[in-house]
Amino acid sequence: MVKDQNKMPLFEAVKAYHDKKVVPFDVPGHKHGQGLLEFADFVGETVMQIDVNSMKPLDYLSNPVSVIKQAQELAAHAFSADHCFFLVNGTTSAVQAMIMSACSPGDKIILPRNAHKSAINGIILSGAQPVYVQPELDKELGIAMGVTPEAIEKAIDENPDAKAVFIINPTYYGYTSNLSDIVKLCHEKGIIVLVDEAHGAHFSFHESLPQSAMSAGADMSSVSLHKTGGSLTQSSLLLMKEDRIQESLVRAMINLTLTTSASYLLMSSLDVARKQLAVRGKETLDRVLQISRWARDEINKIDGLYAFGRERINGCGVFNFDETKLGIDVNGIGLTGFEAYDILRDEYNIQMELGDVCNILAIISVGDDEKSVKALVDAISDMAKRYRRESLDIGTLPLENPEVVVSPRQAFYGMKKMVRLEESEGMICAESVMAYPPGIPVVTMGEKITKEIIEYIQFMKTQHTTLSGTKDQYIENIEVLAF
Missing domain, CATH: 3.90.100.10 (Orn/Lys/Arg decarboxylase, C-terminal domain)
Structure with a gap:
């Protein structure tokens, strides 16, 4: 069925509630901001007036039947999924719900060891047994990359009773595995594929970006729409296909930990961010890719810095690359990524996404423009001049999987x-x-x-x-x- 992606049913319902000037005698206790004036003066009257409790005109996240349900259906359609769940505890809750939906206590789940802590916590909650796969390593950059289909196949052969495989798409630095081949391999063996797509919310909306989990045929994916898609922090999506797992089971797992006081600020931002990507995503991401490529080229002109990208693709554990992730090796100017991260924040008022031993990472997203990215490049160029030392030799980092002794x-x-x-x-x-x-x-x-x-x-x-x-x-x- 064709969906009108210009519609924003939840956001429109929240606006209608605001316009009615309802007199609240329910929670929250600040009563449209009147009980929290100092905060309301800072964030604005409208924000406080739409920070409301669940009610019939605005639907209920735990059992949506009207505007939230309609908004979720539009999101499912936009992301090529059968079902979509709005979440207000970040992608952490989506990852945990996926693992609990796919695995019962004692079931084996195959996953790369460079998974986020939410996956480890999901394993604890579900009682699943992890089977870790060694991701491909880039020892020059000091980072773990994707996993090969061959590594997944070997793990399945050694653990034919595994119930699920968990894949990261993309890694923090933007590299992806051959997801289509991994999904095909797993499905041939009756294994469910779960994908942590926290940093790939934008993949569905531009042909120059890596393949999304849903288009690759994965069974479930967790999507941090707030990271690269524009919604508010802590808002997220869980997407699923219903071929191998039931929607009712996933909903039950989500409701185990889902708040009964879901934020309409967060949920409304998901509705609007979905519309923006579905309606204007191509043109927006054209611009984002253009300025990301410019920044990478400019930084690579600076002696001692290396903004890595598509040249590290090898068709195996590094199958594709998201060019909106601007990772920069700074060891060539004598700094660790930790030091460069602090310098950029403290001296240049530039907040990077992260720093590690070798690298810093900037996320270029739908909210960036030429001005903001030029400020980043200028700051990095000046830092390279002011703080340059002899090149660092970082030695060998502990990137190999640790030995698992107990679950x-x-x-x-x-x-x-x-x-x-x-x-x-x-x-x-x-x-x-x-x-x-x-x-x-x-x-x-x-x-x-x-x-x-x-x-x-x-x-x-x-x-x-x-x-x-x-x-x-x-x-x-x-x-x-x-x-």
């Missing part, structure tokens, strides 16, 4: 103790240690702690990296299993 769920519920980080070699980790962003664990629950892992954590601490996931916020100590 994350066993480790989560197991007896634990705290030990000094430097004394934890050989012990089994009982918490996760990760730099955020990107939120990919260096070591996580159930994995053996190695000397290399300890040294890498200590190095990140010297770089004043934001580390999270541990009870000791300074990570002088680490929690391990007590056996």
Whole structure:
């Protein structure tokens, strides 16, 4: 059925509610901002007036039958899915719902180890058993890339009882796996394919971008529309095909953790962002790609900097590349990515998406223009002049998959103790240690702690990296299993 993508049923209903000047005697208690004037004065009267509770004219997210349902159907059509669910707890909740829908306690799920922490948490919640696949490594850049169909096939052959395969599309730095071949392989063997498409919300709307999960035939994908599609932070989509999994099951899993007080600000932004992409996505992304390519070319003219891109595609674990991801290796000017990240924020008022040992990453999205991207390029050029040192030799980073000794769920519920980080070699980790962003664990629950892992954590601490996931916020100590 043809859908009119110009319609915004949920957003239009929220606006109609606003225009009626309803007198509220329900929650929230700020009553259209009158009980939170200092905040309302800053964010604006309209924002407070549409921060409302669920009601019949605005539908109910947990069981939508009218305007939310219509908005979700429009989004499903725009993204080539059978069904779409609006979510207000970010793509974290979508990833967890996907894993819980596909896996029962004890079921095996095959996934790359460079998955976001939400996948590990989804495994804990579901009780699934992870089978980690080694992603392809780019040791020059110090990052993990995609996975090959051959690696997935080998994992399936060794674990023929696996219920699901989980793929990242794209990685944080914009590289993708051969998703179509992986989906075909899995479906031939009766295995469900789940895709973390947090950074690929825009893939469906331009032919020069990598293939989206739904167009590749995946069973479910989680899409952070707020990351690259323009909706408000924390708003997300779960997309699905109904060939191998039931919509009612997925809805039940979502409702296990879904709030009964969903934000209409967040949901309305999903409705509008979907319309923008469906109606004007091609022309918008034409511009985004043009300025992204310009920035990459300009940065590659600067001695010592390398803005990497399509040239690293090899047809295997690096099958395609999203050119809106501007990753830059800064080791050639003597800086770590951690240092460059801080310098750009503190000295130039430029907020990058992340920094790691080698690289910094900028996300060029629907909200950027030539002016903003030129400011970024000018700041990076000046930083290269002012802060240049001798080139760094970063040595070998711990990019290989850690050894899994017990499942994350066993480790989560197991007896634990705290030990000094430097004394934890050989012990089994009982918490996760990760730099955020990107939120990919260096070591996580159930994995053996190695000397290399300890040294890498200590190095990140010297770089004043934001580390999270541990009870000791300074990570002088680490929690391990007590056996």
